[in-house]
Amino acid sequence: MATPTDEGRFARHRLIPGWNQDRLSAATVVVVGAGALGNAVVQALALAGVGRLLVCDPDVVAVSNLSRCPLFLPSDVGRPKAETVARALSRLAPDTATSARVAPLVSGVGLAELRDADLVVSCLDSRAARVELATRCNLASATMLDGGTHEWGGQVSVHPPGGRCWACGHDRSSLFVPDSPHSCAAPVRTLPEGASAPVSLLVGAWLANYAVRLLLGLPVGSRLLRVDAAGGAVPVAGRSLAEHPDPGCPLHERIEDADVTRLPLSARDTVGELLLRVDADEEPLTWTGFREAGSVRSPLATGTRLRAASPDTRLARLGVAPREILTVMHPRTSGLRYVELTGETAAAAEVGR
Ligand SMILES: [Zn+2]
Structure with missing residues (x-):
C-alpha cells in the first residue's frame, strides 16, 4: 500500500501511460553481477520503485570499478560488491528491499528463488557465467534478461521460459570452452577489454527499461537490441519473443x-x-x-x-x-x-x- 510519501515520490510515474507503481512495488528482480552494468540496472530499478532486489556477486570492489559504478565510493574498495550495492540502495531508495548474496551464482541464489522471481537480469561478463545462469533459468522456468557491453556499445536480449535461451544458436563446440573468469581485482593484463561509464550506463539504462516494461507487462518490441554508442543510433534487430528454441541447444532441461x-x-x-x-x-x-x-x-x-x-x-x-x-x-x-x-x-x- 502506497504511503503519502510514496505518492509524492512516484507522482511523475503515475502520469506515464501503462505505468503501474503497485505492480513494480510487488515485483522481485534477481540481478546477477554487481559490476558496472549491475550498478546501472539496480540503481534505475530501485528508483523506479521495484519492491525487492536480490543482488548476487562474489567479488569485492576494485579501484578500477570506481570509474563506472555510481553506487561505489573510494572507501568501498575491498568490500563485497553485492553488500555495497545493497547499502547504497538503502539510502537511495529506502522502500526497496535489497538482499545481498556474496557468493557465486550457484551458491548464492536458489532455483526456487529464480523460479519465484518476476525477472532475472544477467549483468555478467563471461560466456561461462551466462551459460550457467541460462542453465539455471531454464531449470527454473525463469525469464532471463541479458545485457553485455563492449568498448563502444553493447546488447540486450530477452529469453522467456520455453523460448530461445541465451545459448540457443551459439556454436555448441565453443559453448562449454571456459573463457577467462572475470575479476575486477585481477591484474590489468587479464581484463578482457576497455569499458567506460557512458557505455555501461547507456546499456544499463536499456536493460532497466526492458526490465520495467517486462514487469509492467508492456511489449519490448524486439527480443534482441543492439546498442551502437559510436554511431549514435540504436538499431533494433527484428527478433520476437515468440521465436522458437534451438532444437540443438543442450541447455533445455526443466524441472517439472x-x-x-x-x-x-x-x-x-x-x-x-x-x-x-x-x-x-x-x-x-x-x-x-x-x-x-x-x-x-x-x-x-x-x-x-x-x-x-x-x-x-x-x-x-x-x-x-x-x-x-x-x-x-x-x-x-x-x-x-x-x-x-x-x-x-x-x-x-x-x-x-
Ligand atoms: Zn537454448
Missing part, C-alpha cells in the same frame, strides 16, 4: 513442478537432517562440487554426493544456495526427482554462514 517435493529445511540445516527426509537408497546431489569428508585424494578432487559429506555439515557450507532445489537420484533406476528447501525466507537467508 510435479517432480518437486517441498521440505521444511533450509540451507542452514545439516546434511544429516536432509538425509533423514529421503529414502535410504536415494542419492541427493549438490549443483556444485565439494571436497568429500575425510578425502585423501587431491585437494582439487570434488564430489556432489551429499552422502559423502559429514552429516553434521551445514548445507550452505557445501555451496547449497538458499531456497535451492536439489536433485535426488535413484541409483538403481537412474530416475530423478527433486527436493526444494522451503524452510527459510529469502530475505533472511545469509550465504555461507
Whole structure:
C-alpha cells in the first residue's frame, strides 16, 4: 500500500501511460553481477520503485570499478560488491528491499528463488557465467534478461521460459570452452577489454527499461537490441519473443513442478537432517562440487554426493544456495526427482554462514 510519501515520490510515474507503481512495488528482480552494468540496472530499478532486489556477486570492489559504478565510493574498495550495492540502495531508495548474496551464482541464489522471481537480469561478463545462469533459468522456468557491453556499445536480449535461451544458436563446440573468469581485482593484463561509464550506463539504462516494461507487462518490441554508442543510433534487430528454441541447444532441461517435493529445511540445516527426509537408497546431489569428508585424494578432487559429506555439515557450507532445489537420484533406476528447501525466507537467508 502506497504511503503519502510514496505518492509524492512516484507522482511523475503515475502520469506515464501503462505505468503501474503497485505492480513494480510487488515485483522481485534477481540481478546477477554487481559490476558496472549491475550498478546501472539496480540503481534505475530501485528508483523506479521495484519492491525487492536480490543482488548476487562474489567479488569485492576494485579501484578500477570506481570509474563506472555510481553506487561505489573510494572507501568501498575491498568490500563485497553485492553488500555495497545493497547499502547504497538503502539510502537511495529506502522502500526497496535489497538482499545481498556474496557468493557465486550457484551458491548464492536458489532455483526456487529464480523460479519465484518476476525477472532475472544477467549483468555478467563471461560466456561461462551466462551459460550457467541460462542453465539455471531454464531449470527454473525463469525469464532471463541479458545485457553485455563492449568498448563502444553493447546488447540486450530477452529469453522467456520455453523460448530461445541465451545459448540457443551459439556454436555448441565453443559453448562449454571456459573463457577467462572475470575479476575486477585481477591484474590489468587479464581484463578482457576497455569499458567506460557512458557505455555501461547507456546499456544499463536499456536493460532497466526492458526490465520495467517486462514487469509492467508492456511489449519490448524486439527480443534482441543492439546498442551502437559510436554511431549514435540504436538499431533494433527484428527478433520476437515468440521465436522458437534451438532444437540443438543442450541447455533445455526443466524441472517439472510435479517432480518437486517441498521440505521444511533450509540451507542452514545439516546434511544429516536432509538425509533423514529421503529414502535410504536415494542419492541427493549438490549443483556444485565439494571436497568429500575425510578425502585423501587431491585437494582439487570434488564430489556432489551429499552422502559423502559429514552429516553434521551445514548445507550452505557445501555451496547449497538458499531456497535451492536439489536433485535426488535413484541409483538403481537412474530416475530423478527433486527436493526444494522451503524452510527459510529469502530475505533472511545469509550465504555461507
Ligand atoms: Zn537454448
